[in-house]
Amino acid sequence: VARTPLDPEEIRRQLSTLPGWELRDGRLRRAFEFRDFVEAFAFMTAVALRVQEMDHHPEWSNVYGTVRIELVTHDAGGVTDRDVELARRIEAIATRWPKA
Amino acid sequence: VARTPLDPEEIRRQLSTLPGWELRDGRLRRAFEFRDFVEAFAFMTAVALRVQEMDHHPEWSNVYGTVRIELVTHDAGGVTDRDVELARRIEAIATRWPKA
Amino acid sequence: VARTPLDPEEIRRQLSTLPGWELRDGRLRRAFEFRDFVEAFAFMTAVALRVQEMDHHPEWSNVYGTVRIELVTHDAGGVTDRDVELARRIEAIATRWPKA
Amino acid sequence: VARTPLDPEEIRRQLSTLPGWELRDGRLRRAFEFRDFVEAFAFMTAVALRVQEMDHHPEWSNVYGTVRIELVTHDAGGVTDRDVELARRIEAIATRWPKA
Numbered sequence: 001v002a003r004t005p006l007d008p009e010e011i012r013r014q015l016s017t018l019p020g021w022e023l024r025d026g027r028l029r030r031a032f033e034f035r036d037f038v039e040a041f042a043f044m045t046a047v048a049l050r051v052q053e054m055d056h057h058p059e060w061s062n063v064y065g066t067v068r069i070e071l072v073t074h075d076a077g078g079v080t081d082r083d084v085e086l087a088r089r090i091e092a093i094a095t096r097w098p099k100a
Numbered sequence: 101v102a103r104t105p106l107d108p109e110e111i112r113r114q115l116s117t118l119p120g121w122e123l124r125d126g127r128l129r130r131a132f133e134f135r136d137f138v139e140a141f142a143f144m145t146a147v148a149l150r151v152q153e154m155d156h157h158p159e160w161s162n163v164y165g166t167v168r169i170e171l172v173t174h175d176a177g178g179v180t181d182r183d184v185e186l187a188r189r190i191e192a193i194a195t196r197w198p199k200a
Numbered sequence: 201v202a203r204t205p206l207d208p209e210e211i212r213r214q215l216s217t218l219p220g221w222e223l224r225d226g227r228l229r230r231a232f233e234f235r236d237f238v239e240a241f242a243f244m245t246a247v248a249l250r251v252q253e254m255d256h257h258p259e260w261s262n263v264y265g266t267v268r269i270e271l272v273t274h275d276a277g278g279v280t281d282r283d284v285e286l287a288r289r290i291e292a293i294a295t296r297w298p299k300a
Numbered sequence: 301v302a303r304t305p306l307d308p309e310e311i312r313r314q315l316s317t318l319p320g321w322e323l324r325d326g327r328l329r330r331a332f333e334f335r336d337f338v339e340a341f342a343f344m345t346a347v348a349l350r351v352q353e354m355d356h357h358p359e360w361s362n363v364y365g366t367v368r369i370e371l372v373t374h375d376a377g378g379v380t381d382r383d384v385e386l387a388r389r390i391e392a393i394a395t396r397w398p399k400a
Contacts, residue, residue, distance in 0.1 A: 242349075
């Protein structure tokens, strides 16, 4: 099934229940701060398991306790419902994760 | 440096500040319960990073949300201060981890 | 959908194309040997990603470079096609993995 | 111990035995390509274990099968022997890893 990008209005509506996430340069973005590399990389492992489950992949980076995540659907040329769904699953992990 | 096993008295003293851990069949043991496989395996990843840091390896098993850990120093033929130290680092992770 | 256990004849047929795996005590089993803890735990991470993808979980254990995996479908009370499928995905990883 | 940056001559000498790595914008850099997300993230896990062992952290990013790694010692304001050592450990993993 071809995915179509969400329109800006719909993205704004979704972001209203995804605090911390923003739309910038056509991608959903959020940075997370953890206490150290161990807790950051364990968080990445939990996210990786959800990513594989959805077969939808982020662009993400890490340095020490910081993890930055960007979500976009390349095939669709924009942010789709899959990006929003992955953002929700990442939030569900982050909410329960040890705080910095 | 050759490690020597701790005597039973000393192990008991250490266990008094490691709630949940027990000495059984010559090993320190504890089972942990997490909500699901994702949180269990992310916990294992955090523990793996501490294990590698210490270069001291557990015998451990997992099924779904359960992780069982056994610690012993094979070279010394018993429980040593390294096992106690690894148990303390594992506890430091578990204390902060999402609860089942 | 309720899963039903495979009959012993069918399991034997499947095992003929899964070298290294055996049926023992009602479970599919295989042990893998890697060079060290790093390569063993990275293998476990790859397997964990496939496990999550299938939502079908092994009973598995590790010590240093050794990983032991047991597969059974508890709900069905025996080995099902899901266990065979997970064994095949694990083999696909192991075939490409760095050898001990 | 305060680390001091390596001089450009020394970095060039080290890079001659680290094929694929380059010095750009004051950092050691290399991109790795793997077959899929599973093999890329398992590689990252192996690297994470070496990182924790050295207590020296990369800036790294991933998308699907691509992993980009940048190494610099912030405290020293440049590339030090620690970055070269971490690059060597990463190469030792990559050499043995499943190819794309």
